[in-house]
Amino acid sequence: MDTQGAWFSIRCLFRLHAEAPATYEERVTLWRASSPAEAVTLAEAEAGEYAADVAGEYLGLAQVYALTDEPGHGAELFSLLRESPLQPAAYLDAFFDTGDERRGAPIETSEG
Template sequence: MRKRGKKPKKSKADWYAVRCVFRWKGPYDSYEERITVWRATSLEEAIELAEQEAAEYCDAGPYEYLNLAQAYHLADESIQSGTEIFSLLRDSDLAPKDYLNAFFDTGTERQAPWAEDEPHAREN
């Protein structure tokens, strides 16, 4: 009689957010950051899944994947309103306004300003 071996424990799948960076090909002169969420058993698997999707994304449009993937393990079991899906810490000696201008508000972003009459419009 043959002994049955134990089935290997299946690793629990968790949620991961992965940010990938792309460059739009001509005539555009733009870069794009995309954050996608993945159910995976490890950070490495989540990045692998995101990079596979990045290749498909590039096949569908004028994009080039720049081989930069940053992943974040979501602590929450489920995704819902308010779930933190990505966090990246960066050390800097810049003052807050200078930091925002250097990394997030350079003036070259393709974004619309908030209407002044919106109740949640930010002050400049």
């Protein structure tokens, strides 16, 4: 590890109070730190500032991921493993595609 520390990504969860109905935001930020605990400390301090800026609250969830790649094109920035008995479509519906997500315009890919 170099003298600046390793790279860590931190996933934090927020509730935005100015939104109705209740809106939650998941946010992943990138930190250079000497340990996962230091990275979480840095991210949580920034999370408090961010929550104040967006009239929301930081919900106290900080999940840390130590990057094995140097940040750059194609580097893995976050990974979370979850065990579930759900089949793929039900899993996506339960955790990622509930129908309540806000999305930008569809991204066109070469796959159609």
